[in-house]
Amino acid sequence: MPPRRVIGIDAGGTKLLGAVVDEGLVVHHRTHRGWRGADRRETLDVMVEAAEELRSAAPDTAAVGFGIPSLVDRATGASAWSTHLPLEGVPFREVMSERLGLPVHVDNDSNVALIAEHRHGAARGAQHAALLALGTGIGGGLLLDGRIYRGAAGFGAELGHMVTDLDGPDCLGNCPGRGCLEALASGSAIGQVAQRAARAERDSALGKQLARGGEISGALVTDLAHQGDELARDVITQVGRRLGAGLVSIVNALNPEVIVIGGGAVAAGDLLLDPARAVVEERALPPARDSVRIEGAHFGPEAGMLGAALLAFDASQS
Amino acid sequence: MPPRRVIGIDAGGTKLLGAVVDEGLVVHHRTHRGWRGADRRETLDVMVEAAEELRSAAPDTAAVGFGIPSLVDRATGASAWSTHLPLEGVPFREVMSERLGLPVHVDNDSNVALIAEHRHGAARGAQHAALLALGTGIGGGLLLDGRIYRGAAGFGAELGHMVTDLDGPDCLGNCPGRGCLEALASGSAIGQVAQRAARAERDSALGKQLARGGEISGALVTDLAHQGDELARDVITQVGRRLGAGLVSIVNALNPEVIVIGGGAVAAGDLLLDPARAVVEERALPPARDSVRIEGAHFGPEAGMLGAALLAFDASQS
Numbered sequence: 100m101p102p103r104r105v106i107g108i109d110a111g112g113t114k115l116l117g118a119v120v121d122e123g124l125v126v127h128h129r130t131h132r133g134w135r136g137a138d139r140r141e142t143l144d145v146m147v148e149a150a151e152e153l154r155s156a157a158p159d160t161a162a163v164g165f166g167i168p169s170l171v172d173r174a175t176g177a178s179a180w181s182t183h184l185p186l187e188g189v190p191f192r193e194v195m196s197e198r199l200g201l202p203v204h205v206d207n208d209s210n211v212a213l214i215a216e217h218r219h220g221a222a223r224g225a226q227h228a229a230l231l232a233l234g235t236g237i238g239g240g241l242l243l244d245g246r247i248y249r250g251a252a253g254f255g256a257e258l259g260h261m262v263t264d265l266d267g268p269d270c271l272g273n274c275p276g277r278g279c280l281e282a283l284a285s286g287s288a289i290g291q292v293a294q295r296a297a298r299a300e301r302d303s304a305l306g307k308q309l310a311r312g313g314e315i316s317g318a319l320v321t322d323l324a325h326q327g328d329e330l331a332r333d334v335i336t337q338v339g340r341r342l343g344a345g346l347v348s349i350v351n352a353l354n355p356e357v358i359v360i361g362g363g364a365v366a367a368g369d370l371l372l373d374p375a376r377a378v379v380e381e382r383a384l385p386p387a388r389d390s391v392r393i394e395g396a397h398f399g400p401e402a403g404m405l406g407a408a409l410l411a412f413d414a415s416q417s
Numbered sequence: 418m419p420p421r422r423v424i425g426i427d428a429g430g431t432k433l434l435g436a437v438v439d440e441g442l443v444v445h446h447r448t449h450r451g452w453r454g455a456d457r458r459e460t461l462d463v464m465v466e467a468a469e470e471l472r473s474a475a476p477d478t479a480a481v482g483f484g485i486p487s488l489v490d491r492a493t494g495a496s497a498w499s500t501h502l503p504l505e506g507v508p509f510r511e512v513m514s515e516r517l518g519l520p521v522h523v524d525n526d527s528n529v530a531l532i533a534e535h536r537h538g539a540a541r542g543a544q545h546a547a548l549l550a551l552g553t554g555i556g557g558g559l560l561l562d563g564r565i566y567r568g569a570a571g572f573g574a575e576l577g578h579m580v581t582d583l584d585g586p587d588c589l590g591n592c593p594g595r596g597c598l599e600a601l602a603s604g605s606a607i608g609q610v611a612q613r614a615a616r617a618e619r620d621s622a623l624g625k626q627l628a629r630g631g632e633i634s635g636a637l638v639t640d641l642a643h644q645g646d647e648l649a650r651d652v653i654t655q656v657g658r659r660l661g662a663g664l665v666s667i668v669n670a671l672n673p674e675v676i677v678i679g680g681g682a683v684a685a686g687d688l689l690l691d692p693a694r695a696v697v698e699e700r701a702l703p704p705a706r707d708s709v710r711i712e713g714a715h716f717g718p719e720a721g722m723l724g725a726a727l728l729a730f731d732a733s734q735s
Contacts, residue, residue, distance in 0.1 A: 170702065170704050170705070179704040180702060180703055180704045182702075225569075226569065227568055227569040227573075239670070241670075243561060243562075243566060244561075244562075244564070244566070246562070248561065248562070248671075249672070250545055250671055250672025250673065250705065251543075251544065251545040251672050251673060251674045251708065252672060252704065252705070252708060253672070254672040254702070254704045254705040255545075255670065255671050255672035255705070256670065256671075256672075257669040257670060257672075257702055257705070258669075258670055260665075260666075260669035260670075260701075260702055261579065261665075261666035261669060261670055262581055262662040262663070262665050262666050262700070263580055263581070263583055264582060264583045264584075265581055265582045265585070265596075265601070265659065265662050266582075267583070274702065275699060275700055275701075275702075275703075276665060276669075276700045276701070276702075277700060278583075278662075279669075283583070341583065344580040344583050344596075345580070347578075347579075347580050347594060348578075348579035348580050348666065351575040351576075351578035351579060351594075351597075352557070352559075352573065352574065352575060352576055352578075352579055352670070353566075353568055353573050353574075354567070354568025354569050354570060354571070354572040354573035354574075355568070355569060356569045381593060382580070382593050382594045382595060383578075383593075383594070384488065384498060384500075384572070384575055384578055384592065384593075384594075385498055385593070386488050386497040386498045386570065386572045387488070387568065387570070387572040387573070387575070390569065390570060
């Protein structure tokens with residue numbers, strides 16, 4: 100009998116990654132979509148289309164797991180709130196299972212990324228772990244006392260919305276906060292800091308990109324930094340130190356064994372993580388700081404997609 | 418048979434509260450001590466002296482529970498780190514049980530305060546709660562999924578050391594952090610903000626107190642504010658709003674049902690809590706924010722002392 104397969108879909112703030120995944124966590128088919136600016140209906144249509152594409156490639160798939168950037172009501176599978184997608188109030192599980200004609204399971208995108216990292220990745224063996232997914236925004240996941248922590252109603256672990264700069268800039272998307280970690284250290288924040296740097300230093304590679312009218316994205320900055328560009332490295336270092344301040348809060352408040360940094364921005368690797376580690380070393384309370392590891396996600400930007408598949412396997416076994 | 422009785426001692430950053438407490442949580446004898454500037458030996462001597470005074474008043478006491486402002490190693494009862502008392506590295510449980518000749522139980526002061534508030538106070542019935550004790554510093558306690566949360570090695574729940582102002586002032590005591598909530602919204606911070614206000618407004622009640630060479634303490638500011646003094650109320654409001662920013666982090670990261678504010682500074686009551694509630698209402702993520710209560714400690718500044726007694730009862734029953 101061939102191994103059972105499911106579809107795992109990670110729906111981020113600006114793009115979707117999906118795959119057919121078997122029980123050995125082997126990926127059989129992949130797909131991706133972008134949806135900047137899509138409205139609710141378009142967003143849901145894109146998800147359905149991606150799932151159907153994968154299903155036609157692998158008709159034996161038994162279920163679909165979704166990680167979505169929403170506060171997900173555990174009891175109903177509804178999206179109670181989403182900072183970066185127009186999914187507020189969508190009865191997600193109900194809508195998707197009806198449209199796909201398959202069992203659908205849904206959780207917050209960073210919760211499922213942490214499930215993958217905990218079972219098979221950078222948080223393996225830990226009983227206390229946190230995950231930050233740095234992308235359009237910052238998603239968060241918590242594993243406390245060996246279990247995914249969801250809070251009183253499933254709305255917990257929004258670690259990107261810890262207030263890290265009291266009088267700081269407005270947060271992103273439709274978060275009503277100010278100075279949230281997400282506004283300071285997400286992939287979007289890398290782009291914003293780089294924009295300012297490009298304006299200040301017209302002769303730099305970033306400045307020239309700006310003069311050409313090109314986009315100053317987090318991905319561009321990361322590429323330049325890996326190529327050794329000084330200004331791009333400075334930008335990544337600055338954002339890494341801000342990230343570190345957020346990690347200090349997590350270390351002091353939760354005393355985890357490991358904090359996993361995932362999402363697209365982790366492509367910057369130790370250029371981002373080393374400055375963050377340095378701030379934790381300088382500023383967190385000694386006994387908790389001395390025992391925490393800060394690691395890039397083992398599955399990189401695919402942690403959420405694989406975790407969504409694990410969610411579907413778990414739910415269909417129980 | 419009379420009810421069993423134990424000694425509960427809450428050792429704060431600048432003072433100690435102790436009592437003989439019975440199983441109905443009735444307090445039979447109270448004592449208190451101050452120890453500003455005491456060294457390690459003197460601090461421990463004061464604790465022993467207080468416990469012996471209580472024991473001589475109630476020779477039937479079966480055990481002693483301590484809440485101390487330390488990161489307490491759960492396995493050994495040692496004080497691994499303390500921001501406000503010279504207790505780093507003290508094998509506390511061992512030293513105290515030897516000196517007192519009684520079973521001794523010890524935990525972080527805010528953990529035990531939360532035990533009292535959860536069993537019999539403002540967090541009764543909750544499965545997810547946080548406690549902040551606003552005094553010399555800010556202690557923290559967490560109840561997650563129905564249990565006191567301690568983290569990987571017992572060093573968690575230091576909610577006063579969440580970074581709330583990235584480039585903010587150095588933290589208090591021997592915390593290596595900057596811009597921790599404790600530096601912004603503790604009882605000490607109320608005194609600091611009031612000092613600045615007193616210098617700026619010489620004709621105010623606070624300004625006159627300063628001119629007389631009197632101390633501008635959090636307690637004084639609170640008294641003046643309750644009497645209707647505008648400037649004192651402004652100070653409390655400002656600190657309450659900073660506190661609110663810290664509460665936003667807790668609401669977003671942990672989705673608790675209730676956050677209990679205890680410690681000496683809670684004497685300011687709603688003058689402090691209403692501005693904090695307003696910031697949560699403005700800035701926290703809607704679904705989590707809409708279901709959280711923010712309450713003063715039912716047991717006020719005695720929550721830690723009563724919780725220390727509950728710790729001793731629990732341990733001597735198991």
